[in-house]
Amino acid sequence: MMSLSRHNFLKRLVREQKVGALMGSLLKEIRNGGHSVADTESKAGLGGGVEDVYGEDCATEDQVLTPWTASVASGYTLLRDPHYNKGLAFTEKERDAHYLRGLLPPAILTQELQEKKLVQNLRQYEVPLHRYIAMMDLQERNEGLFYKLLIDNVEELLPVVYTPTVGEACQKYGSIFRHPQGLYISLREKGKILEVLKNWPERGIQVIVVTDGERILGLGDLGCQGMGIPVGKLSLYTALGGVPPSACLPITIDVGTNNEKLLNDEFYIGIKQKRATGQEYAELLEEFMTAVKQNYGEKVLVQFEDFANHNAFELLSKYSKTHLVFNDDIQGTASVVLAGLISSLKLLGGQLADHTFLFLGAGEAGTGIAELIALEISKKTNAPLEETRKKVWLVDSKGLIVKSRIGSLQHFKKPWAHDHEPIKELVDAVKAIKPTVLIGTSGVGKTFTREVVETMASLNEKPLILALSNPTSQSECTAEEAYAWTKGRAIFASGSPFDPVEYEKKLLVPGQANNAYIFPGFGLGLIMAGAIRVHDDMLLAASEALAAQVTQENYDKGMIYPPFTNIRKISANIAAKVAAKVYELGLASNLPRPKYLVKYAESCMYSPLYRSYR
Ligand SMILES: NC(=O)C1=CN([C@@H]2O[C@H](COP(=O)(O)OP(=O)(O)OC[C@H]3O[C@@H](n4cnc5c(N)ncnc54)[C@H](OP(=O)(O)O)[C@@H]3O)[C@@H](O)[C@H]2O)C=CC1
Ligand SMILES: CC(=O)C(=O)O
Numbered sequence: 001m002m003s004l005s006r007h008n009f010l011k012r013l014v015r016e017q018k019v020g021a022l023m024g025s026l027l028k029e030i031r032n033g034g035h036s037v038a039d040t041e042s043k044a045g046l047g048g049g050v051e052d053v054y055g056e057d058c059a060t061e062d063q064v065l066t067p068w069t070a071s072v073a074s075g076y077t078l079l080r081d082p083h084y085n086k087g088l089a090f091t092e093k094e095r096d097a098h099y100l101r102g103l104l105p106p107a108i109l110t111q112e113l114q115e116k117k118l119v120q121n122l123r124q125y126e127v128p129l130h131r132y133i134a135m136m137d138l139q140e141r142n143e144g145l146f147y148k149l150l151i152d153n154v155e156e157l158l159p160v161v162y163t164p165t166v167g168e169a170c171q172k173y174g175s176i177f178r179h180p181q182g183l184y185i186s187l188r189e190k191g192k193i194l195e196v197l198k199n200w201p202e203r204g205i206q207v208i209v210v211t212d213g214e215r216i217l218g219l220g221d222l223g224c225q226g227m228g229i230p231v232g233k234l235s236l237y238t239a240l241g242g243v244p245p246s247a248c249l250p251i252t253i254d255v256g257t258n259n260e261k262l263l264n265d266e267f268y269i270g271i272k273q274k275r276a277t278g279q280e281y282a283e284l285l286e287e288f289m290t291a292v293k294q295n296y297g298e299k300v301l302v303q304f305e306d307f308a309n310h311n312a313f314e315l316l317s318k319y320s321k322t323h324l325v326f327n328d329d330i331q332g333t334a335s336v337v338l339a340g341l342i343s344s345l346k347l348l349g350g351q352l353a354d355h356t357f358l359f360l361g362a363g364e365a366g367t368g369i370a371e372l373i374a375l376e377i378s379k380k381t382n383a384p385l386e387e388t389r390k391k392v393w394l395v396d397s398k399g400l401i402v403k404s405r406i407g408s409l410q411h412f413k414k415p416w417a418h419d420h421e422p423i424k425e426l427v428d429a430v431k432a433i434k435p436t437v438l439i440g441t442s443g444v445g446k447t448f449t450r451e452v453v454e455t456m457a458s459l460n461e462k463p464l465i466l467a468l469s470n471p472t473s474q475s476e477c478t479a480e481e482a483y484a485w486t487k488g489r490a491i492f493a494s495g496s497p498f499d500p501v502e503y504e505k506k507l508l509v510p511g512q513a514n515n516a517y518i519f520p521g522f523g524l525g526l527i528m529a530g531a532i533r534v535h536d537d538m539l540l541a542a543s544e545a546l547a548a549q550v551t552q553e554n555y556d557k558g559m560i561y562p563p564f565t566n567i568r569k570i571s572a573n574i575a576a577k578v579a580a581k582v583y584e585l586g587l588a589s590n591l592p593r594p595k596y597l598v599k600y601a602e603s604c605m606y607s608p609l610y611r612s613y614r
């Protein structure tokens with residue numbers, strides 16, 4: 001442990017002295033107001049990463065940079081540092097300068113050619129999990145190439161590094177485990193969490209995604225093996241939102257697992273005990289949150305991910321008062337769904353307030369979305385929240401949430417207990433409530449049965465059906481079912497991707513209603529502005545920014561989200577609107593406010609292109 005810490009410390013020191021000194025003055029100019037990028041709109045100096053401490057993200061392709069000194073002394077080490085490794089793309093000059101002669105075969109490939117080869121190789125794997133493993137190996141070997149590949153082939157590779165494949169990867173994480181990724185903080189580290197954070201080699205952390213693995217997608221408690229989720233989410237922060245990889249830190253808090261299968265699995269990577277709860281759990285989380293602030297300061301964004309709802313709401317409510325925290329499942333999901341609802345009005349007609357919403361599933365995602373819908377309607381109509389909430393109905397595992405159940409409801413369900421007789425089955429709730437929009441957030445697959453969907457179709461000319469549960473196995477219904485059972489009339493989007501469906505010679509394109517549209521740009525916006533707290537109005541701003549980017553061409557295909565192909569542009573626009581809201585609310589600490597926020601967001605985004613080494 002000692003030698004590792006010292007190694008990391010030296011590595012940091014050297015990187016800061018060598019590269020930091022080179023880039024420091026340039027960065028200061030860009031970041032610290034005065035003559036800012038945004039003011040001048042000049043191209044000079046653009047291309048920097050957010051808080052790019054070491055300068056490597058800031059250097060454009062034509063600027064040279066020096067990798068850390070230990071690498072200069074040993075080309076072997078340089079080849080094994082994913083941050084700087086370029087594999088066969090090292091030039092003759094670099095091979096000489098960095099002691100790489102003989103350590104590589106003679107061929108020199110461009111990054112484009114390396115990418116072409118990898119795409120071909122990946123397509124040869126028939127098993128999605130094998131693609132996932134190949135991608136993770138690449139990430140550990142050559143970060144720039146990993147991100148170039150992901151950015152250039154986002155539609156094809158999102159389902160590999162993210163849902164649905166990441167779900168299977170988490171289930172089998174122990175068996176496929178090769179390189180440790182992210183930071184593991186278990187009950188054994190109690191009292192030493194600050195020390196653990198200091199073992200991480202990067203200091204300029206801007207975003208932490210943390211899970212305790214208790215509700216991984218709709219797959220339940222996967223304990224320590226939930227690590228695949230923060231790793232995947234942060235890959236998207238970089239690829240989709242442009243936050244530099246060196247500024248991202250995936251963390252798994254291991255308090256045990258109640259998953260018997262994992263407890264009996266000889267390859268399980270976590271601590272083999274039942275989950276700690278109550279005071280023991282709260283104390284570990286408190287130590288973690290305190291250590292995070294102490295180590296990284298006030299402005300680090302902590303994204304809570306895939307916690308079970310009995311902890312998630314409380315953690316969010318507690319730490320949103322003292323930290324920059326965001327719960328992706330509650331808030332990110334709400335924002336992406338609201339965006340889809342706003343854009344769907346172009347197809348459905350009317351205003352949001354004219355619609356009736358019914359949810360299957362009343363947990364984090366369900367009640368999070370419900371609350372943001374009610375808030376948006378309230379803002380648009382000036383009606384009080386108590387009134388606008390009445391447009392929204394939820395069904396949980398016990399049936400429709402109604403007043404007579406209020407005594408036994410969890411606190412986050414209580415606002416949704418409206419006057420109605422109890423109803424047990426979803427299909428009966430659909431018949432009674434007559435929703436225009438049906439949203440699945442139950443985590444249980446195949447729950448939008450033929451009867452449910454046909455009832456929606458009998459009530460609505462264009463039923464809007466969102467099957468949000470992940471991964472694909474948990475989707476409430478498939479795209480094909482939604483279109484077939486509504487005779488092609490449904491507007492459909494799902495949490496995990498489905499292929500387009502041909503229905504009666506018409507190509508119907510389902511959307512992917514996934515918080516991946518929101519959190520990368522949302523986080524970038526917070527970081528850009530130096531936000532110190534998250535506010536609901538920022539979520540609304542993100543929703544409106546996303547909805548505004550759906551084109552007529554998209555609508556013509558029945559889509560309510562833009563395709564992921566342009567996601568970096570989309571994220572920059574979301575970031576700009578979020579940052580603008582942060583400034584407007586007086587919650588920004590990066591002053592003065594850049595004038596051209598979209599341009600500024602773009603200038604902050606990480607580029608995966610190789611840099612030349614001197
Ligand atoms: N597309 C996206 O971007 C996102 C998708 N999700 C997905 O949403 C799903 C739910 O996540 P989350 O809200 O965090 O989970 P929670 O555990 O917080 O909530 C699940 C809810 O579903 C209810 N439920 C479970 N089984 C049934 C059933 N058979 N019939 C009716 N209701 C049922 C539960 O009822 P009860 O309260 O009675 O137990 C609970 O209210 C997951 O699959 C997740 O992957 C989540 C976030 C983002
Ligand atoms: C997408 C996501 O965050 C989830 O399914 O939990």
Ligand SMILES: [Mg+2]
Pocket residue numbers: 217305306328329
């Ligand atoms: Mg999640």
